[in-house]
Amino acid sequence: MKQKTTSLLYLSRNDVASVPIAADELVSEVGRCLAEVAEGKAIQFPSYIMPVSETSRFVAKSGLIRNPSICGIKWFGYFPGNSDIKFPDFHPMIMLNEAEQGVPVAVLDGTWISEIRTAAISAFAAKHLALPTSSSLGFIACGAQALAHLNILKDVFCIKKIFAYSRKVATAGEFCRKAEAMELTTEICESPQAVLEQASIIITSVPHASETNLQLRGDAVASGTFISMVDRGYSWNAESLLSLDTVITDDMALSGPGGMEAINFDAQHLSGDLIAVARGELVRRADSDRVALIFSGPGIIDTAIASLIFQRASEMNIGVTLPL
Template sequence: MEGKNLLYLSRSDIEKINIPMSEIISTLEKMFFEKGQGRVEMPPKPGIHFSEDSYIHAMPAYIPAFQSAGIKWVSAFPENHKKNLPFISGLLILNDATTGFPIAVMDCTWITAMRTGAATAVAAKYLANPNSSQVGILACGVQGRSNLEALSCVFNIKKVNVYDIFAQSAQKYADEMGKKLDLPIEVMKDPRSAVLGSDIIVTSGPILKNPHPTIEKGWMKEGAFGSAVDFDSYWTGEALGEVDGLFTDDTHQMDYYRSLGYFTNTPPVSADLGELCVGTKSGRTNASDRIITMNLGLALEDMVVASLIYKKAQKLEVGHILPL
């Protein structure tokens, strides 16, 4: 009976459904347009904190145009790698937007990875030079992979330079992603070598409140675009000071994070992605601008991707029906 059951989707179920990255990118762009028009609801994410950098966040959102509503309960524990556990874990609850009843519970790790990469691609579409072909990846974990996959959907990438503090992880990344995307990927001996000459730079390490930044002033070439998935953890204040524009996925949430002590050396926001998609604010002014986006990760992104997954799961009859 409707309203009496929900669909449970494990990570393996979601991977089996396998929504293409290109579809996630186009869906997020439509969502950001709705956000830019003010037709969404997303309060700042509250959380509980186990240490300075270990937390669990609650992330609710509602997007009427997609009839998508729900909440993600997601944790980030930087020390998990020492236990052979992923940095990110959690669950997402999707609700029926007409009755409020929960209709699905699903693992959120695949969703988080894919929508984060897709958000970088949306930002890059509006902010990077369209002829960008060389990518530098710093930190070769899950986000380093999804971001490169998403960028390859938007740009004609010809060369990728990667760096990770664990050389073995960088080599594994180069072998696996090179084969998956049919791209030449070179492991660099230091982060500077991965950044120099890159048209697009992605930093995707753990988010740290008091980071030890690596990228210095002068490394980022004129005209380059950077996506700081790990907030400002990889970028020195001097490096951020030379950018011509700093963007984000949500200005209000960045202001909220500033109030908590993050982004102390980060310049003011020029615009958010919703404003870029709607056209109320502009992005790059010329080909030589250095541009950075610091996307914070939005519940809006999670809910529209979860909605895609739920609909396809019903069609393919994937998952397990559980009674409420």
């Protein structure tokens, strides 16, 4: 019988960010988690949404992994009006319970995890579906998601140049300065079109309320490009995406036909999901193919990465132990 747990670990935003996790380790964890789902060992659950106004809502995302046996839930409010008062519109927290007796073991700030898990999902997909010779990254929107993707993808591919577009030129400039500090060449683009025509790998993370929404076109993307649509495709013209050679999602059960996770694409035309990629059933067919991932980001990846951070933090005595 297991020893009774009498405490849990609390990890603040700074605690989480201080835990050393390499890019390849994060990408491998995504692959391992998806393989568990493919084998029926791990379970992904649909999001639970609690609207509180026309624009604001609370969301719960959860998942169950088996190695180790952990159930996690990420709870966050999305309040876009907070930007008017210079306050974050998104502040996630993650709770982990061991899944054998149901005892809570950790509470973590989910900000860094939300950013990096999304980038790790993109990197896993790109590792399997982008051209291995990809040497440039293109970003349409240059916020926290763009920086998280840059930090991971520069270590997965031999990246030499960054193309950046933001509605605010100053935002793109600040992002490029960070990329230049990583010894990368940068170019601030005057239009999203310039990014679509030049970058090997493209990340779009445009906020839903942005005026850029529905302006990007799939038929403008250069041959051989891989695209990760972190914004669920809402910055793209959905009809134009049918011109791409392959469009996949994270989980057909959640974002495919009849799924509860909405994406801006006709799910009937999806070629598959990341679970099929993890199984080795879905691969790039030709160097010239333009491949896109449109995904909602299931909570099981949050659970897997939060569990990894919890284990590492426990080993390194990071965080605050609280009594149950």
